[in-house]
Amino acid sequence: MSLTARSLMQTDVETVAPDDEVSEVLGRLARVDFNGFPVVEDDEERPSSAGDGHVVGIVTQHDLVHLFQTEDRTLWIPIGLPPFTETLTYAIDVSWDDLDLGIDLAKHAGRPISEVMTTDVVTVTPDTDLDTILDLLADDERDINRLPVVEDDRLVGIVARQDVLRAIRDQRVESKR
Known part of the structure; x- marks a missing residue:
């Protein structure tokens, strides 16, 4: 049996909308x-699961943490309003001499995801074969960790590197029996 995106994908996909705020x-x-979300848009209310919208972008930890990247020191980003009941486990470099840091953090926190997301999203269809998926995930020029699966311009699932590795392992175990 040949593996395809349909057999590898997770159909319960958490998504964000283009107007969601960076802090959220x-x-x-x-x-x-996991470390990223497909950004989906729909004519109606914000999509809550796969099949509800079309992919307009993807946003990753790197995209978001990069907003706060400066030099020299480490900063832990608090989430929410005081008292900060949650903190992000990202250590980023910050110059303590930068007096505008607090203003910059507040400025970026309210930005919509549409301003920081990657819009050139690599997607696959449910019938995309394993070899094509492997080529995309192992591409030297792009650091792709997950592939949104799109059918009829709608998000129907997602294939992550872990899904592919697990399937290959399971196939190898099965062939040894």
């Missing part, structure tokens, strides 16, 4: 065990 998405990333 950072908070959500701090609570999940």
